[in-house]
Every structure is written in C-alpha cells, then in structure tokens.
Amino acid sequence: MNTLHLLTLGAALLVGVSSAHAHRVWILPAVTVHSGADQWVSFEAAVSNNLFFPNHRPVQLASIEVKGPDGAPVEIANATAGEIRSSFELHLQKQGTYVVSLKPSQGRRPMGGGTPAGPGAPANGNVPAQKSGGPGAGGQGGLTGTYEENGKTERWRGTPETLVSEGVTKKPNFKLRESGGRKVVTFVTLGKPTTDVLKPEGKGLEIDYVTHPNDLFAGEPATFRFLIDGKPAANAEVTVVRGDDRYRNEAGDVTLRADAEGIVKIEWPVPGRYWLEATATAAGTLHGAPSEKSFTYIATYEVLPQ
Template identity: 40%
Template sequence: MKHVSRFVVVALAAAAPLTVHAHKAWLLPSTTVTTVDQWVTVDAAVSNDLFYFNHVPLRLDGLVVTAPDGTQVKPENLSTSKYRTMFDLHLTQNGTYKLANINRGLTASYEEDGKVKRWRGTAEKFATEVPANAPKLQVAESAGRVETFVTAGKPTTEALKPSNIGLELIPVTHPNDLYANEEAKFRFILDGKPAADLEIEIVAGGTRYRDHQEEIKVKTDAKGEFAVTWPAPGMYWLEAGLQDNKTSLQQAKQRRASYVATFEVLQQ
C-alpha cells in the first residue's frame, strides 16, 4: 500500500439498478484512511445524483460493522434525518473495517378479495403473514449488500472475508489502494462460488454536473474476476446484480442478488 498521507477519502457502498434517473444507495465515510483511536462519521442515503442528499435516507436495519480482528462492533450516534442516515464509528483497532448494510428476505404478491396485495419480510414472518393458498401467489427471494471500508493504520484483510451468502465482492486489490491510471482487480462470488459473466457498471461521482453517466462497463470472467483501470481520480460507484431461480428459501421461486460499491481513486 502507498503512503497513508496520500489518502483522502475512500468509500464503498451499494445501490439499485443503474439508469440515468435511477436512485442509487450508498454509504459515505467522512474519511477511510486514518490512524487508530480516531472517529469516522458515515452518511447513508438513496439519491438521484451520486453522493448528494436529495432523495431519501438509507435505512440501516441490516447494518453490520466488522472490525479488523473479525468481531462485530456497534456504531454510535445513529440517527435519521429527512435525506440521510448518519452514524459514528470509533476506530479502536489497527487495520481495515468493513461496514455492510445487508438485506435478505422475501417479497410476495397475491390476491385477496379480488385486490392485489404486496408483502415484504423475513422467511419466518412469511409463514404466518401470507396465506399459503393465496390466489396468484408469487414469491421472490432478495439478497443485497451496501458496503464501505475504513482503514486505521496498516490495511488488513480479516474483515474482508465473505459470508458466502448472496453476491459479494472480494478485493484482489485492496479497496484503500486505488490510483488513477492504475489497474485494480476484484472478484465476485455468489453464495461462495465464482460469479461468471456478471455484468458490472461503474460510474464516477459528480453526475449532478454531467449530461451523461459516462459509465464503464465490464464483465467477470470464468473465475468471477474483473479488472478496471481508473481514468481519473475521484469517487466511483459500482453496481452489479442478477436474477435467477436458484433460491435458498423453499417459498421462493425467483432470486435477486445485488451489490453496489463506491471507491475513491486517488491521484498518483
């Protein structure tokens, strides 16, 4: 890794399908490379423009913070305002933290008394809240992740270990070591196995001031790996997703997995 003094801000986050007007969800730390015993404030939002608070706050019901030693730590001062959710994290350990907002559950639609009803929740609640013999019942499983990484001191990899549930990004190049005009490599896995032929879109921040997204499109190889050479310094938002019928929950017939990340790329 290059000198810590060259780092300013790095962010990783996740979001919705990418179109010009799509809402994008993300986590944005106040800093991501610092020293131990410092504090980081994280903003979480769903916005029309990348990294601007102009739509709704991102709900953090599934927030999990993994410390450098692999244990889970609790964020502090969590609050939600009109356009964003915020929390603080005290970096008490040397190394890399992973902050992930994880969502996993079921969505359903069915008819009741001739009217369409929609439901969202956990597999446990599904059994008691949705009639098993409901007319036109359609059930889908969803698994999504919104992530960011923060390093205090020397970067480490213990917190980067996957859960092997859903779609996950495995950094080959450390997420705090990205530079303009340098190639970075990553790997996607789905339930612990290589996610081959996965389409990925990458968009630089500041879309508020551009007429076009100017996205970079790449695809994973047979090992689930892909590479990107960053054209310029700045914040970049990455999105990947898929749909199939390989569900892990008996009630569901379809599955949707999604992952979004935002990286900062620094000047050499």
C-alpha cells in the same frame, strides 16, 4: 478476463447512459484511509438521485452495522437521522480494515424514514452497530412469477406462504423469481490494510477482493472476483459510475459482465469517489418450485491519486 475502462468525461458524454434520475443507496465515508494510533471518521448514508448528494431520503441508522478488523461489532457514534440523509461517526481504535454495511435485506424494500436509530436511541449518541430490526433494515421481500392462462401471460406476486396456499406452482409454465438479497457496503482502514474481515462468507453475492478496496489508485487496475454462494458469479453484471454526476450531462455509467471465473478488472481514470452495483442470478428452489434468485451488491470506494 474483462477489463472495465471507466471513461473520461468527454467520452462518457458520448456513450454513457444517463442515470441521474435513478435512486441509488450508498454509505459514504469522508475519508477511507487513516494513519495514527486512532482516528475518527464521519459518514453519510442516503438514497439519492445523484452521487453523492442527499436529495431523496435517509438510510435508517438501525440498519447500519460495522465490523472491525477482527470481525467484532463496532458501535457507531453521534448518529443523526434527518429528512434526506443520515450521518454518524466511527472511532477507529484498532489497526486494520473496517467494513461498514447495511444489514442484509431480502428484496428491495425502501430504506426510507427519518426515525432515530432504534427505540430510545438519542439523536446524538452511541448506537449499537448490531441492533436488529427497525424500519429500513430489510426483512422479507415478495416473490414474483408468471404463468400461462387462457392464452395470456399472467403475473403473480406474493410470499412463500401464498405461493403454497394459492397453488400457483401448478399453473402452466409457472416461472418463479425471488430476491436472494442485497448488500450495501463501504470500507475504511486505519494504518495498514488488512483482509481478515473481507473474507467471503459463502452467502449471496460477494466480492473476493484480490485488490484491497482501500488500496485503489488512479491509473492502477483493481481486480475484483465476484462470487455467488462461494462460487464464481460468471456473467455478473457490474456497473461503475464516478461520483459528482450532478455536474455532468450524463452520469457516464460503464457496465460489463464478469468472466467465467467471476473476475472483473477495473482501471480508474481519475481520483475520486466511485459507486459500484453488481447484479447476478442463480438457480434455486422454493417449496419444490424451481426459481431464479437475484442478488445485488453495492459498494462505494475512494480512488486516490498515485
């Protein structure tokens, strides 16, 4: 089992790889753990150069979906799409854990734009969490490949349709790469954390949360099991970085690979808000051509003091 020790600031300045200029997508709740009969929680969602400072473009509200503790869809409220960030609120009325995510996207289409959350949606009103479509909601991404021709490596980019019409699969040493999709998630809990809504669906890259994502504390290890299509994502690459990297010379990213069972163990050195990105690949086929499918899983967490 691998153990990921997130470095303290001094050590991170020595060994961390700076990623302050990388565009990262995130959904950030103001508070992740709540008590009482019901509560309201606010969120920001953006693509930015720094965590968690909106400075690039918003995530479109039409791509936001929420599942309640029982798995049923929950509406967001008071939604506003700005030029560099989106914001909304969520009324927690059922006890347990909620999953807030972007609708699964195929490929890495930008989550840009500043339009309201779907046709006719007011800037400040309830937005159906399950509304489909809309710019920034994902959609079909392109395919890439390489092949040999006249002693040179040629690159190809296209769609499933052009893969067939152009006949590139018959080219010498053709290698195909396709995106298996990207997930972007965060979690909030009212009362006692629950796990029903966290159960893996067996599709794409997921985390089987051995440690609950709303039960994270500084100095206590968290165990995450990564899965691809329900099977251990052995050698998945996992990167974790603490927020507020704007105030550090180096972001301090720490990266490692999951073990044969897909397990990564993370020890959080200090309280704060953290961003995780995991990537993994799996073998597949498309129109009879062998392919390598790539998957991405992105999450934000709040780590509390003991």
